[in-house]
Amino acid sequence: MTAATTHHGGNGMPPATIDVANFPSEALDYRSPIWWGNALLLCIETSMFMILISSYFYFRTNFQLWPPPKVDVFPPIYRPYPLLPLATVNLVVLLVSLVPMFIAQRACLEMNERKVQIAATIGVVLGLVSVVLRFKEFNSLIFRWDDNAYGSITWTILGVHLMHLMIMCVEDGLMTIYVWTKGLDDKHARDIRVTAVYWYWVVGIWVFLYWLVYWYPRMIQ
Amino acid sequence: MTADVTARRFGYDSALGRELNPIWQRKPGIIGWLASTNHKDIAIRYIVTAFIFFGLAGILAILMRTQLARAENGFIGPDLYNQLFTVHGTTMMFLFAVPIMEAFGLYLVPLMVGTRNVAFPRLNAFGYYVYLAGGLQLWVALLLNTGPDTGWFSYVTLAGPQFSPGKRVDIWANMVTTTEISALVAAVEIIVTAFKQRAVGMSLNRIPLFVWASVVTSFMVIFAMPAVMTASGFLPMDRMPHINTHFFNPAEGGDALLYQHIFWFFGHPEVYIIFIPATGFVSEIVTTFSGRPVFGYLPLVLSLIATGFIGFGLWVHHMFATPLPHMGQAFFTGSSMLIAIPSGIQVFCWIATLWGGRPRLRTPLLWVLGFITLFVLGGMTGVMLASVSIDLQVHDTFFVVAHFHYVLIGGSVFPLFGAFYYWFPKMTGRMLSETAGKWHFWLFFIGFNLTFFPMHLLGLHGMPRRVYTYIPETGWSGTNLLATIGAYVMGVSVLIFVINVIRSRKHGAIAGANPWQAPSLEWAIESPPARFNFAALPTVRGRYALWEALERNPIVVGLSTEKREVLCTTTLDAQPEHRYELSGDSILPFLLALVTGAFFVALVFTPWAVPVAAVLWIVVLAAWFWRGTEQPMELHKAEEYHRPRKPDEPQLALGSRKPAEVVQ
Numbered sequence: 001m002t003a004a005t006t007h008h009g010g011n012g013m014p015p016a017t018i019d020v021a022n023f024p025s026e027a028l029d030y031r032s033p034i035w036w037g038n039a040l041l042l043c044i045e046t047s048m049f050m051i052l053i054s055s056y057f058y059f060r061t062n063f064q065l066w067p068p069p070k071v072d073v074f075p076p077i078y079r080p081y082p083l084l085p086l087a088t089v090n091l092v093v094l095l096v097s098l099v100p101m102f103i104a105q106r107a108c109l110e111m112n113e114r115k116v117q118i119a120a121t122i123g124v125v126l127g128l129v130s131v132v133l134r135f136k137e138f139n140s141l142i143f144r145w146d147d148n149a150y151g152s153i154t155w156t157i158l159g160v161h162l163m164h165l166m167i168m169c170v171e172d173g174l175m176t177i178y179v180w181t182k183g184l185d186d187k188h189a190r191d192i193r194v195t196a197v198y199w200y201w202v203v204g205i206w207v208f209l210y211w212l213v214y215w216y217p218r219m220i221q
Numbered sequence: 222m223t224a225d226v227t228a229r230r231f232g233y234d235s236a237l238g239r240e241l242n243p244i245w246q247r248k249p250g251i252i253g254w255l256a257s258t259n260h261k262d263i264a265i266r267y268i269v270t271a272f273i274f275f276g277l278a279g280i281l282a283i284l285m286r287t288q289l290a291r292a293e294n295g296f297i298g299p300d301l302y303n304q305l306f307t308v309h310g311t312t313m314m315f316l317f318a319v320p321i322m323e324a325f326g327l328y329l330v331p332l333m334v335g336t337r338n339v340a341f342p343r344l345n346a347f348g349y350y351v352y353l354a355g356g357l358q359l360w361v362a363l364l365l366n367t368g369p370d371t372g373w374f375s376y377v378t379l380a381g382p383q384f385s386p387g388k389r390v391d392i393w394a395n396m397v398t399t400t401e402i403s404a405l406v407a408a409v410e411i412i413v414t415a416f417k418q419r420a421v422g423m424s425l426n427r428i429p430l431f432v433w434a435s436v437v438t439s440f441m442v443i444f445a446m447p448a449v450m451t452a453s454g455f456l457p458m459d460r461m462p463h464i465n466t467h468f469f470n471p472a473e474g475g476d477a478l479l480y481q482h483i484f485w486f487f488g489h490p491e492v493y494i495i496f497i498p499a500t501g502f503v504s505e506i507v508t509t510f511s512g513r514p515v516f517g518y519l520p521l522v523l524s525l526i527a528t529g530f531i532g533f534g535l536w537v538h539h540m541f542a543t544p545l546p547h548m549g550q551a552f553f554t555g556s557s558m559l560i561a562i563p564s565g566i567q568v569f570c571w572i573a574t575l576w577g578g579r580p581r582l583r584t585p586l587l588w589v590l591g592f593i594t595l596f597v598l599g600g601m602t603g604v605m606l607a608s609v610s611i612d613l614q615v616h617d618t619f620f621v622v623a624h625f626h627y628v629l630i631g632g633s634v635f636p637l638f639g640a641f642y643y644w645f646p647k648m649t650g651r652m653l654s655e656t657a658g659k660w661h662f663w664l665f666f667i668g669f670n671l672t673f674f675p676m677h678l679l680g681l682h683g684m685p686r687r688v689y690t691y692i693p694e695t696g697w698s699g700t701n702l703l704a705t706i707g708a709y710v711m712g713v714s715v716l717i718f719v720i721n722v723i724r725s726r727k728h729g730a731i732a733g734a735n736p737w738q739a740p741s742l743e744w745a746i747e748s749p750p751a752r753f754n755f756a757a758l759p760t761v762r763g764r765y766a767l768w769e770a771l772e773r774n775p776i777v778v779g780l781s782t783e784k785r786e787v788l789c790t791t792t793l794d795a796q797p798e799h800r801y802e803l804s805g806d807s808i809l810p811f812l813l814a815l816v817t818g819a820f821f822v823a824l825v826f827t828p829w830a831v832p833v834a835a836v837l838w839i840v841v842l843a844a845w846f847w848r849g850t851e852q853p854m855e856l857h858k859a860e861e862y863h864r865p866r867k868p869d870e871p872q873l874a875l876g877s878r879k880p881a882e883v884v885q
Contacts, residue, residue: 015230015772018421018760020788021779024799031798033340033789036413040443044405048447051483055451055468058482062474145466149474152458152466170839174846 026186028109028193038194042201045164049205052157053212059149066217067150070142079221082154082214083140090133091210094203097126101172105196108189116184116192120176123199127169134162141213154213161209164202171195230776231755232747238756240782245337245753247806256806258342259752260331260410263349265648267324270349271317274356278312279715281305286672286708289701292693302689303370304389308363310373311393314491315400316356318633319442322498323407325640326435328648330411332743332750333429335420335759337787338803340413343845347810348406354818355399362392369393372687374488375456377469377480382460388825391460395821397453401446402817408439408446418787419795420742421760421777429741429764430508430515433522434501437529441490441497444533449487452480457824464828478543485536493532495629497525499636500567503589506639507571509739510586511578514765517570524563524570531560541612550609557607561600568593583737584658588639591666595631599624602677617687620680626673638665638718645722646736650748651729657721664714671707675700740765758788813841 029035060066070077100123107115138158143151172195178188232238247257257263285305288297297305331339339345362368369389371380380390415436419428455468459475467473469480508515515521537545537553571593580586602624606612615621638661645653684697691697735744742759743750744767758777763769777797780786785803790796816837823830 015757016775017757017778018775018797019779020777020797020800023779023788023797025802027789027799027801031789031791033413033417033801036417037341037344037409040409040412043443044447047444048451051448051451051486055455055479055483058476058479059474062471062476068474146464147467147473149467149470149476152468152475156455156458156466170842171846174843178847 026190028190032190032194034190034194035197038197042198045201046205049160049209052153052160053209056153056157056212059153063150066220067143068148072147077142080142081217082142084214086133086137086140087210087214090130090137091206093126093130093133094206097123097130098200098203100126101196101199105193108184108193111184111189113179113184116189117176117179120172120179120192124169124173124176127165127172127199131162131165131169134158134165157209157213161202161206168195168199168202172199230772231745231757231759233751233756235756237778237782238751238753241753241756242751244783244785245751247752252808253806255811256346256808258338258346258804258806258810260327260339260342260345261648261750261752263345264324264328266349267320267327267352270353270356271321271324274312274316274360275321276715276719277360278309278317279712281309281312283708283712285309286705288689289691290705291702292691292695292698294690297689299689300370303687304363304366304368306687307369307372307375307393308359311359311369311396312356313629314373314495315397316352316359318495318629319404319491320352320400320407321637322438322495322633323404323411323435323442325502325637325644326411326431326438326498327407329644329743330414330432330435331418332647332746332754333432333741334415334418334423335742335755335761336414336418337754337758338785339410340417341410341804342785343804343807343810344406345410345810346807347814348403348410350811350814351406351817352400352403354814355396355403355821358392358399358818358822359396362389367392374484376484377456377459377477380456381469381477382465385460391457391825394453394457395824398450399818399821401450401453404442405446408442411435411439412443416792417789418801419790420758421788421790421795421797422774423761423790423795425793425795426518427761427764430504430518430521430525431498431501431741433525434497434504437525438494438497441494441529441532445487445490445494448483449491452483452487455483456480461828478540481540481543482536485539486533488539489536490532492625492628493528495633497528499592499633500525502636502640502643503567503571503592505739505741506585506589506636506643507574508765509643509737510581510583511574512581512738513574513578514768515570516573516577517566518764520566521570524566527563528560531556531563535560538607538612541609542616554607554609558604561604564596564600568597583642584653584655584662585639585643585737587659587662588635588642591662592631592635592639595627595635595669599627599631603628615680617685618680619676619684619686622686623673623676623680626676630669630673638662643737644743645725646732647743647748647750649726649729650732651725651727652732652736653725653729654721657717657724661714661718661721664710664717668707668710668712668714671710672704673707675704675707679704735767740768742766742771745771753785807845809841809845813838813845816841 026032027035065079067080067082070080100119104116104119104123107119138155141151141154141158143154145151145155172192175188175192175195179192233242245259247253247259247262284297285302288294288302327339327345331337359368367387367389369375369392371385371390371393375390375393378384380393415428415432455466458464458466459468459470467475469475469477471477504515504521534556535553537549538557541550571589602620606615606621606624642653642658645651679697679700682695682697684691684695691701732748734747736748737744742761745759746755758780759766759771760774760777761769761771762774766774777788780788780800781802785805786800787803789798789801791798816834820830820834823834
């Protein structure tokens with residue numbers, strides 16, 4: 001391995017260089033490592049929900065009727081379907097929250113600080129409304145978590161998703177407060193764009209879970 | 222010496238290195254130590270901790286073997302014996318095997334791809350401290366005589382509230398959740414680092430095989446670990462007073478078999494999560510010590526990926542003794558045999574590489590040869606166990622114990638020791654003693670076969686696993702005594718290893734940059750590497766950078782010397798894309814892990830741990846998020862990525878597919 005010395009870049013000769021000083025200092029999309037980190041986080045979360053959903057269908061096979069009749073009240077409820085109204089309102093709230101989050105992340109591309117502040121605030125407020133509604137929504141399930149396996153899995157699905165709602169509100173809430181107090185910089189523009197992806201995912205998976213918990217039992221009878 | 226030229230260019234002796242040094246140093250004192258986010262610091266802590274757990278679990282194994290040395294031995298009672306085999310298995314799987322494989326990934330991947338740190342340094346530090354918290358929880362519990370006692374997979378209904386009152390199983394479940402968090406964190410780090418921070422020119426078809434192995438493993442972690450976290454969430458919920466869910470309670474529509482499905486949906490990929498990085502070690506070691514490019518790079522990579530996929534389709538073969546449909550069993554028999562194909566391809570590629578090269582029989586290669594022998598033996602019994610009829614006969618016997626120790630120790634621990642001898646010089650700057658290494662190898666090899674080969678016979682004779690004693694009339698005493706003697710021989714060999722490490726750390730021969738004449742990028746820099754790894758980032762033109770006149774390649778300059786900056790490259794072709802500032806040292810990951818660890822301890826006793834911990838988490842995370850930019854940055858527009866090349870900018874011709882010529 002001595003051939004190198006005669007070429008440029010060998011002993012004593014300055015090596016050829018690639019100067020990256022003029023390259024952008026941040027990427028706002030899939031080029032950013034944070035975007036990848038978030039995408040992998042979503043893979044983890046999705047696998048976890050897949051296990052929950054599989055368990056839901058697994059328990060289904062142990063029951064004649066799904067949900068099972070509720071017999072510990074008088075008169076017994078033969079078909080205790082989970083109640084639709086509140087859950088549907090909450091679904092609409094979540095779907096609407098996509099709009100401000102979309103506007104906020106687009107505004108990050110233009111570095112439009114005021115637009116980001118306002119849109120993100122509206123988004124976070126809608127998220128918080130959804131969290132409050134979700135706490136009420138548990139009553140729509142009629143069963144308690146400790147009544148039977150049906151109750152356990154539906155409470156868990158709602159509960160785990162609630163956890164994600166709260167995490168996304170805290171995350172975007174903190175970021176929004178930051179942008180209000182310190183202004184919008186490159187890093188937080190990137191972070192808002194990445195957390196918007198997380199937000200879409202939390203809402204998106206709920207569309208399926210909402211169908212699973214509230215409509216699937218009605219459709220199989 | 223080329224090695225010195227490259228070491229001078231990339232290391233702390235260069236002008237650029239001296240400029241970079243201050244910003245990459247960690248702060249002095251204990252706080253600075255805890256706050257370090259350097260991937261090498263974190264990975265070495267992982268490795269040391271995991272080896273300590275390996276030693277502790279090994280001591281438990283020796284205690285168990287002592288109890289089984291003769292029939293009706295009174296050394297250890299049934300209750301303690303149950304704790305011993307549970308904690309032994311749990312420690313080896315969750316606290317040793319997975320963490321140490323990922324730790325080598327965390328140490329080596331950034332070096333092998335030619336970057337300065339992992340993608341999310343603070344998260345990485347958090348992962349280590351959380352892992353430590355989980356390990357301490359388990360071992361403190363064992364010392365307080367509340368060690369888990371339901372086996373390393375803690376099947377319900379045995380582990381349910383009815384048959385396992387007390388806190389032992391809750392401790393097990395929370396320990397699992399804690400350590401899986403750390404496994405997931407490490408997996409994300411490895412993938413993002415390997416996909417976004419590779420040296421310019423290191424397209425996907427040029428990355429070292431160990432990096433491929435780490436990436437495939439990490440993807441498996443990402444899709445497998447959530448399953449066990451769900452199981453280890455369901456189980457305490459079923460057990461906890463005031464919660465009392467019915468996931469695994471058949472009386473209320475729950476299902477005990479579901480637990481086995483969820484557990485093994487994680488548990489079988491887990492075996493490959495432990496095995497695939499080991500194949501990465503083997504590929505690197507075989508290449509270096511054969512002194513030639515590896516035979517069949519593409520088949521090797523495809524085998525890794527195939528194993529990664531097929532590994533998810535095998536889990537039911539752990540459940541052949543449960544009432545499952547025959548159709549399903551037949552399917553899983555087929556897939557269990559199928560996975561032998563990619564493993565076979567890999568073995569043939571390694572043998573071909575050795576065949577076509579001039580192998581130098583140093584200690585690392587010795588371990589690899591031991592691996593090939595034992596892994597093939599373990600693979601044979603694996604194919605036997607894939608058959609339902611044989612499996613039913615030997616289910617829960619010592620035959621199974623023999624099988625999985627052959628594949629896990631033979632398939633993973635042997636390459637791991639080889640890797641340790643191979644990379645120890647890089648980590649510490651000193652060589653391990655070859656003589657002690659050979660003693661270590663031969664005693665371990667002999668001890669291993671003495672311990673585990675007789676277990677095949679014991680299993681075929683019907684000796685069940687997890688039973689603390691047996692009666693003399695069974696005629697198992699002699700074989701068991703042999704196995705016990707083997708265990709002691711292994712113990713002595715590990716002792717030699719420990720002494721070798723401690724001695725060589727101070728008195729070993731100085732290693733220099735590239736003691737093995739290896740081809741990958743980590744050997745281009747000093748041993749141990751500077752805190753920033755590479756002063757000027759290297760570029761590569763082929764798979765074997767140091768065998769292809771690395772010093773002729775251009776270097777990357779222009780990254781900041783004021784902050785910790787790396788270069789991000791495109792995922793497929795590794796063309797330069799943008800600069801990326803890494804976060805600096807911080808005590809917050811340690812604090813967050815402290816809260817998390819305390820949470821999982823408290824959760825054993827009360828569900829009220831959840832809201833309390835949630836508040837603490839938000840406080841710490843708010844501090845974590847509240848990081849401004851360290852200095853104002855120029856605003857940029859999205860179009861900047863697509864700007865035309867300036868006339869004086871260097872042309873990047875490094876992505877060319879022309880096969881590089883190997884300089885020997």
